[in-house]
Amino acid sequence: MDKAISVASLTVAYGAATALDNVDLAIPSGKITVLAGPNGCGKSTLLRSIRRLHQPKSGDIRLGDVPISSLREKELARHIGLLAQNPSAPDDMSVEELVRLGRYPHQTMLQPWSAADAEAIQAAMFGTGVSHLADRSLGSLSGGQLQRVWIAMVLAQETDVICLDEPVNHLDMAHQIDCLDLVTRLNREHGRTVVLVLHDLNLAARYADRLVFMKSGGMVAEGEPDALMNEALIEEVFGISCRVIVDPVHERPLCIPIRNSTPRFRGETSS
Amino acid sequence: MSALAPRLSPALLRLNRRAWIAVGVIAAVALVLAICGVGFGSTWIDPRRVGEILFGGGSRGERVVVLQLRAPRVAIAVLAGGAMAVAGYLLQKVTRNELASPGVLGVIGGAGLGVVIFLALLSDESNSLVTSIVWQPVAAMLGASLAIAAVFLLSGQQASSAVRLLLFGIAVGAVCKAATLILMIVGPIYRTTQASRWLAGAVNEINWGEVQVVAVGLAIAMVGVFAVARRLPPADLDEVSARGIGLNLPVFRILVFALASALTALAVAFAGGVGFIGLMAPHLARLIVGRPVLPGIVASFLLGAIMLVGADLIVRVLFAPTEVPAGTVTAVIGTPYFLYLVLRRGSTNG
Numbered sequence: 001m002d003k004a005i006s007v008a009s010l011t012v013a014y015g016a017a018t019a020l021d022n023v024d025l026a027i028p029s030g031k032i033t034v035l036a037g038p039n040g041c042g043k044s045t046l047l048r049s050i051r052r053l054h055q056p057k058s059g060d061i062r063l064g065d066v067p068i069s070s071l072r073e074k075e076l077a078r079h080i081g082l083l084a085q086n087p088s089a090p091d092d093m094s095v096e097e098l099v100r101l102g103r104y105p106h107q108t109m110l111q112p113w114s115a116a117d118a119e120a121i122q123a124a125m126f127g128t129g130v131s132h133l134a135d136r137s138l139g140s141l142s143g144g145q146l147q148r149v150w151i152a153m154v155l156a157q158e159t160d161v162i163c164l165d166e167p168v169n170h171l172d173m174a175h176q177i178d179c180l181d182l183v184t185r186l187n188r189e190h191g192r193t194v195v196l197v198l199h200d201l202n203l204a205a206r207y208a209d210r211l212v213f214m215k216s217g218g219m220v221a222e223g224e225p226d227a228l229m230n231e232a233l234i235e236e237v238f239g240i241s242c243r244v245i246v247d248p249v250h251e252r253p254l255c256i257p258i259r260n261s262t263p264r265f266r267g268e269t270s271s
Numbered sequence: 272m273s274a275l276a277p278r279l280s281p282a283l284l285r286l287n288r289r290a291w292i293a294v295g296v297i298a299a300v301a302l303v304l305a306i307c308g309v310g311f312g313s314t315w316i317d318p319r320r321v322g323e324i325l326f327g328g329g330s331r332g333e334r335v336v337v338l339q340l341r342a343p344r345v346a347i348a349v350l351a352g353g354a355m356a357v358a359g360y361l362l363q364k365v366t367r368n369e370l371a372s373p374g375v376l377g378v379i380g381g382a383g384l385g386v387v388i389f390l391a392l393l394s395d396e397s398n399s400l401v402t403s404i405v406w407q408p409v410a411a412m413l414g415a416s417l418a419i420a421a422v423f424l425l426s427g428q429q430a431s432s433a434v435r436l437l438l439f440g441i442a443v444g445a446v447c448k449a450a451t452l453i454l455m456i457v458g459p460i461y462r463t464t465q466a467s468r469w470l471a472g473a474v475n476e477i478n479w480g481e482v483q484v485v486a487v488g489l490a491i492a493m494v495g496v497f498a499v500a501r502r503l504p505p506a507d508l509d510e511v512s513a514r515g516i517g518l519n520l521p522v523f524r525i526l527v528f529a530l531a532s533a534l535t536a537l538a539v540a541f542a543g544g545v546g547f548i549g550l551m552a553p554h555l556a557r558l559i560v561g562r563p564v565l566p567g568i569v570a571s572f573l574l575g576a577i578m579l580v581g582a583d584l585i586v587r588v589l590f591a592p593t594e595v596p597a598g599t600v601t602a603v604i605g606t607p608y609f610l611y612l613v614l615r616r617g618s619t620n621g
Binding site: 048051053073074076077078081082083084085086087088089090092093094096097100101102104105107109112134135153154157 | 280282283367501504505507508509511512514515516517518519561562
């Protein structure tokens with residue numbers, strides 16, 4: 001299996017609190033990997049560490065064979081794109097302006113603009129179906145449209161790896177499916193490696209090629225959704241007793257929660 | 272092929288062109304105002320005559336009045352007003368906050384304090400400097416940088432939280448102003464007629480030597496401004512998204528803060544603590560030219576120049592022959608404007 005990113009013995013702490021404890025993980029190239037787990041399990045921290053937004057306490061993260069710590073800021077941005085959990089931009093910025101920002105890491109003082117930039121922007125807006133919105137201001141868009149525009153920006157970056165941190169959090173069900181179908185298409189048609197953080201287990205199982213279960217700062221299990229989606233493991237990771245059936249439409253495992261199996265109110269930490 | 276690639280789409284091109292046309296109009300207004308600023312005084316010299324004198328004509332008396340007394344005053348107003356406005360533009364951009372400005376973030380207070388300490392330490396008994404005037408903006412810069420560093424450190428992890436940044440800025444600015452006042456009252460510079468300059472800001476009693484120092488300093492600072500201009504658009508995003516496309520926003524912010532401090536210090540060192548220009552000019556510039564960065568910077572500079580030249584003209588017209596600091600006019604107009612911005616923010620996003 002071709003590895004896009006490998007994480008070895010990664011430990012990340014916020015002050016005294018350990019967010020990730022000795023995590024080892026390989027992200028396969030050209031696949032959709034979904035990081036899943038309960039709130040506070042460290043899935044977002046792991047995603048952000050891969051994009052070097054956290055300084056690890058110890059451990060090693062490599063892009064191919066290159067340690068990401070050796071890359072310059074723009075170099076890293078040419079290889080790994082990131083859609084933030086709560087991205088924000090000025091309301092009066094136009095859609096095209098935002099998508100153009102995706103080209104920032106490719107531009108230098110001497111080469112501020114190239115034909116490749118123009119092509120990448122057109123392709124990204126076309127690929128995400130926002131070409132007709134190009135001149136609109138961000139403030140005038142709906143939540144679903146806005147999320148597509150942000151994905152277009154990340155797409156215009158033309159990175160091999162795209163990280164998305166809870167991209168469907170604020171969307172209604174139709175737009176959740178719409179957004180994740182779009183991400184799948186980018187993966188299948190453009191061969192981008194995708195790393196997703198999702199907290200909806202059923203969406204995770206439906207869209208993942210590889211699923212990673214995390215719990216309290218560690219990786220519990222990793223594999224194909226069919227292998228991971230079993231009742232005992234889900235109970236261990238998510239603390240719910242459940243029944244897993246096969247989704248009759250997509251033939252993917254589907255979890256039906258029955259009841260909470262752990263006592264609550266133990267002071268959860270947020271992710 | 273890359274040379275032929277259209278840099279901007281038709282829509283963005285249109286926006287950009289409109290922005291530059293607006294800049295042209297503002298520049299024309301600035302020029303007219305500057306000429307009026309030179310023409311106005313105890314004797315009125317009409318604009319055509321001002322032009323002739325500037326290009327070597329006019330009587331000996333007129334030449335002294337225009338070239339020695341009035342032109343340097345207008346020149347320093349143009350440069351100082353412009354510098355403060357560009358500093359405000361940069362600060363508003365990187366803090367994503369239209370309330371940010373050199374005054375509100377305590378930079379003007381810090382620069383003023385730097386100058387007054389410099390004068391207190393390095394004046395002799397007859398109130399003349401024992402060292403070169405060139406060091407005055409350096410002292411201002413030191414004070415300005417320390418002030419903004421203090422604001423930044425006090426705001427800590429929440430430096431991106433607009434409210435904290437502004438509150439600490441206002442607090443640090445107030446402390447600096449109080450210290451300046453104390454030094455002016457008890458310090459050795461109490462006799463200087465210029466002393467009020469560092470509290471309220473005024474552009475009288477300027478000579479060409481001082482104009483030269485500001486002009487050279489400003490030219491250097493503007494090279495820095497245009498160098499960071501390309502990185503300002505990604506700074507419009509939140510911190511994580513900006514990192515995602517390759518801009519390390521926390522580091523970039525420090526760079527821009529330093530640049531804004533330098534610009535403010537240059538202005539304050541010679542024109543004093545003229546408040547609110549750094550708040551109003553960039554805001555107005557964005558209303559007129561919109562989002563494009565380069566026209567925004569140039570328009571801010573010109574509007575800042577217009578405001579300080581205009582404020583100086585107003586105090587000359589209203590209060591002659593008494594010299595009232597131009598900063599009083601900008602404060603009288605700026606304070607309600609600031610309140611308006613605060614109230615409008617309050618009503619739109621809580």
